[in-house]
Amino acid sequence: MKNAQHRSKRPDIMQVLADARPDELDPARLTNAARQQRDLARIVAWPVDGRVPRRSLRFRPVRTAALAAVAASVVVSVATFDRQAPADGSAARPRTSAEAQAPGGATDMRVDGRVELLSAAMKAEASPAKGTYWQTTTHAQYVDVAEANGRLFAVRTSSTENWSVGVRPGTKSLIVSGLDSETEPRTPADKAAWQAAGSPRTVQLKVWKPTGSHSIVFKMGTGRPTVLRTNTGGKIYAVGPDNVSYKDLQALPSTSAGLRRHLEELYAQDNGADAGARGRSAWILRQAGNLVTMPVKPAVRAAAYRVMAGLPGVRVIGHVTDPLGREGVGVEFPGTYRTALGTTQQQLVIDAATGDMLSDELLLVDPSAKAEATGLTAGTVVTYQATSRMGWSEHQIIVPKNAHG
Amino acid sequence: MTPAERFHEIYEECYPRVLAYATSLVGRQVGEDITSETFTIAWRRIHGDVPLPTLPWLLGVTRNLVREMRRRDTLRYLLAAEEARRIAGSAxxxxxxxxxxxxxxxxxxxxxxxxxxxxxxxxxxxxxxxxxxxxxxxxxxxxxxxxxxxxxxxxxxxxxxxxxxxxxxxxxxxxxxxxxxxxxxxxxxxx
CATH class of the missing domain: 1.10.10.10 (Winged helix-like DNA-binding domain superfamily/Winged helix DNA-binding domain)
Known part of the structure; x- marks a missing residue:
């Protein structure tokens, strides 16, 4: 007991305990754990939807930076598959040459879109060779309805992202997101409602959820960019459940049948016991849509478009306009997806003239009452990710000085 | 800020602390898996009900995942918890x-x-x-x-x-x- 008395100037017991924390549990020593960056891309490749059944602790191989990381805000659930080729009079004259190839029962509209999609494939085949950094610039926007002091108004968050992937040994990859990020009222009417509510600097977005009344907080005005470094031992993208290197990308099958088989195998690996025809089209469409934005061989990009054109349950629409006003071919994901704003539908827009991906977007199909109250009608694009630049460069992109990261 | 950006911020900020907590429950290796699973759940809810501040909610998710593992995969849990005990006892x-x-x-x-x-x-x-x-x-x-x-x-x-x-x-x-x-x-x- 003598010893205990020597220590009688007893410090706070919680401090004693805090001081005894094993170093292995010190968060400062766990920052930038190798796994942290690897997992991020794998995580954001998941659909954002609370209703998707969570896999019960099935530990999966890691993935690395995916296009899905970039397209994160528009990733969509594939939970329901109730509609196929609904009567949408929007587009399209039939083209006789392709009609013969159309599967039985396909509408003229579908035929038309598919021809254009195949034309995109042909253009893609001709795209040029290689450089050091594969770079894409995308513009994203996300719309939601906020409530303040009893007033409803729609807000819009927009930002730009640069993604640069080094493909030569020793080069690095990075994503600078949140460039020119800004949250503002969506329309003049929304601005008036926001001002009537006292122009709050932060707004709460009440969220749709069967349980509980949570809300998320958005800061109005501009935000800072974030830099994310995605150097994970030569693995530069994720294709399905796998991390792939540039070499792996170059080895992808370059025929549509081969690529489709490859993606179907990956689907089976990724979904295991869940595998079935229902979600497969949507999954393969997502992967094919990712592939066309990666530095793959032109023939692989072309094969990816052909795979898209042949997927059952996927509707291809002749002439649509993307959120930046560019015309292209629309490729609709099968099924719809419920959000706080109502039922939505995801579509890709592809430039048939160049074979480039233009945008990946979520359109309101059946707006909720709250959405309608703020003028978000059927057909409104509530989330999009539009690609404005994609190609090779010899120079790494510049990280802004004010970037988090 | 888009939900994706919000998620990136939460991820950068909270990852080490969630991993530290998970490691204290089940050791580093399984802890990394549990951490990954925790953020997967957070990601799926990023358009929805992720509360602020986020860390306590994340740790609550981690804790539930560990409990679920304990119930479903007892042997694996016991081995993992043994490792956690070793860590928690090492000065x-x-x-x-x-x-x-x-x-x-x-x-x-x-x-x-x-x-x-x-x-x-x-x-x-x-x-x-x-x-x-x-x-x-x-x-x-x-x-x-x-x-x-x-x-x-x-x-x-x-x-x-x-x-x-x-x-x-x-x-x-x-x-x-x-x-x-x-x-x-x-x-x-x-x-």
């Missing part, structure tokens, strides 16, 4: 820590290890994982009032256990875990 580290400091840490850890699991959980959420009492109550899904009572009792028990541990074997702890330059035993050894 030795950095060269440069003098033996007496290491000994003090070892005594505190030994005292902690002797407490009931519910005490250990509560005390470490606050002392190691840096939560406020209110946040700890969120993780443990109890009221702040109930938590205050529990914390009071847990602290008492830890104090007693610490006194007992200090009384029983200071020299052993010091010599067993001394690193770096050997030092003479301290005078308390004679007790």
């Amino acid at each position: 030795e580290d950095q060269a440069g820590d003098v033996a007496t400091v290491v000994a003090d840490r070892q005594i505190a850890l030994q005292a902690l290890a002797g407490l009931p699991e519910s005490d250990r959980e509560l005390l470490t959420l606050i002392a190691w994982h840096g939560l406020s009492t209110k946040e700890a109550a969120q993780v443990l899904t109890c009221t702040s009032a109930a938590l205050a009572v529990r914390l009071y009792r847990a602290r008492r028990r830890l104090e007693k256990a610490l006194e007992a541990a200090q009384a029983s074997e200071p020299s052993e702890a010091a010599s067993a875990h001394a690193v770096g330059t050997p030092r003479p035993h301290c005078e308390g050894a004679a007790a």
Whole structure:
């Protein structure tokens, strides 16, 4: 007991305990754990939807930076598959040459879109060779309805992202997101409602959820960019459940049948016991849509478009306009997806003239009452990710000085 | 800020702390898997109900995942928990820590290890994982009032256990875990 008395100037017991924390549990020593960056891309490749059944602790191989990381805000659930080729009079004259190839029962509209999609494939085949950094610039926007002091108004968050992937040994990859990020009222009417509510600097977005009344907080005005470094031992993208290197990308099958088989195998690996025809089209469409934005061989990009054109349950629409006003071919994901704003539908827009991906977007199909109250009608694009630049460069992109990261 | 950007911020900020917590429950290796699973759940809800502040909610998810694992995959859990216990009991580290400091840490850890699991959980959420009492109550899904009572009792028990541990074997702890330059035993050894 003598010893205990020597220590009688007893410090706070919680401090004693805090001081005894094993170093292995010190968060400062766990920052930038190798796994942290690897997992991020794998995580954001998941659909954002609370209703998707969570896999019960099935530990999966890691993935690395995916296009899905970039397209994160528009990733969509594939939970329901109730509609196929609904009567949408929007587009399209039939083209006789392709009609013969159309599967039985396909509408003229579908035929038309598919021809254009195949034309995109042909253009893609001709795209040029290689450089050091594969770079894409995308513009994203996300719309939601906020409530303040009893007033409803729609807000819009927009930002730009640069993604640069080094493909030569020793080069690095990075994503600078949140460039020119800004949250503002969506329309003049929304601005008036926001001002009537006292122009709050932060707004709460009440969220749709069967349980509980949570809300998320958005800061109005501009935000800072974030830099994310995605150097994970030569693995530069994720294709399905796998991390792939540039070499792996170059080895992808370059025929549509081969690529489709490859993606179907990956689907089976990724979904295991869940595998079935229902979600497969949507999954393969997502992967094919990712592939066309990666530095793959032109023939692989072309094969990816052909795979898209042949997927059952996927509707291809002749002439649509993307959120930046560019015309292209629309490729609709099968099924719809419920959000706080109502039922939505995801579509890709592809430039048939160049074979480039233009945008990946979520359109309101059946707006909720709250959405309608703020003028978000059927057909409104509530989330999009539009690609404005994609190609090779010899120079790494510049990280802004004010970037988090 | 888009939901994706918000998620990136949460991820960068909270990852090390979630991993530290998960590691304290199931060791580093399984802890990484659980951390990954925790953020997967957060990601899926990023358009929805991720509350602010986010950390207590994340730790609550981590805790539930560990419980689920314990129920479903008991053997794996037991092995993982064994590893966590090894970590939670290891005071030795950095060269440069003098033996007496290491000994003090070892005594505190030994005292902690002797407490009931519910005490250990509560005390470490606050002392190691840096939560406020209110946040700890969120993780443990109890009221702040109930938590205050529990914390009071847990602290008492830890104090007693610490006194007992200090009384029983200071020299052993010091010599067993001394690193770096050997030092003479301290005078308390004679007790």
